[in-house]
Amino acid sequence: MKEGPDIARIAALIGDPARANILTALMSGKALTASELAAEAGVGLPTASSHLRKLEDSGLIRLRKSGRHRYFTLSGEEVAQVLEALMGLAAGRGHLRSRTGPKDDALRRARVCYNHLAGEMGVQIYEVMRARGQIAGPADDLLLTASGRDFVAGLGIDLDSLPRSRAPLCRECLDWSARQSHLAGRLGRALLAQFIATGWARRDATGRAVRFTPAGEAAFARAFARPPAETAAAAAG
Structure with a gap:
């Protein structure tokens, strides 16, 4: 046995x-x-x-x-991580559902991955904060830097008030549609909650899509503007 x-x-x-x-x-x-x-x-x-x-x-x-x-x-979140990883594996091997239409576009743009933001906008958060040096370290041990703490505080997130749990503050999560990483962990959860609380976005009543208002899209674009390529390369190096 x-x-x-x-x-x-x-x-x-x-x-x-x-x-x-x-x-x-x-x-x-x-x-x-x-x-x-x-x-x-x-x-x-x-x-x-x-x-x-x-x-x-x-x-x-x-x-x-x-x-x-x-x-x-x-x-718990551990189950969600496994499911999202399986979705990424299935999508990467071409095993996709046959459903098509506007809803799929909305899910690719922004959706809930258990308790944090996934899709293109979730990937953008991770990429931008990485490029700026606001999150750092290997994928399995991400850290929020001092500049990252200042940045999220500017978004209205009080890190000291986040619920205590076994979940790390920052965690990488593979996005099944973009096949790139997005930000999970307690900070990923807090960012999604803050987007909704400030009126930038709302959750779809019947599914996983997250829909940003025009004003929310503009605010998101300003907050998470991608830096020039040479700046990003310097930060990554």
């Missing part, structure tokens, strides 16, 4: 198409009901309930109760 983590069991749970749809829907970071997840999975409620029990028993999702209502969420 082989020893070590049983990745085959987790892979089998995620690999079922209905369960994969359920997990993808929960990447929005929202708590959803069994009925809502059944619709996302394209199955009946009894079948969805069976899938949800398996996912809950495996520790991939958790049940949250509010009065008589029952909601499901991903069990």
Whole structure:
């Protein structure tokens, strides 16, 4: 008998198409009901309930109760990281869904990756802060520099007030649509929350898209303007 983590069991749970749809829907970071997840999975409620029990028993999702209502969420950021990595792998190998249309464009532009901003705008945040030297270090050990602390403070983020958790302050996350990194961690979560709180953006009511207002687009462009190539190269070096 082989020893070590049983990745085959987790892979089998995620690999079922209905369960994969359920997990993808929960990447929005929202708590959803069994009925809502059944619709996302394209199955009946009894079948969805069976899938949800398996996912809950495996520790991939958790049940949250509010009065008589029952909601499901991903069990934590670690699960979201695995799912986003699998999305990147699938996209990189050409395994894409056949759905097309404006909504796909919106998701590529800006979307929620569990609790932080992904898509082209999320990638831009990471690239610009890297180029300016506001975040530094290897991908698996990112640090927010002194200039980075000043920058996010200027955006209205009080780092000392961020919720304490095991999640790092800054973390790289592979973006499945752009195939480049975007910024996750507690700072990534705080930036998305601040964009919404200041009215720069709002979350799509039914999906993962994040839609910036014209004023929010302009403010974002000013805050995260890409530096000239020679400046970026100097900062990276």
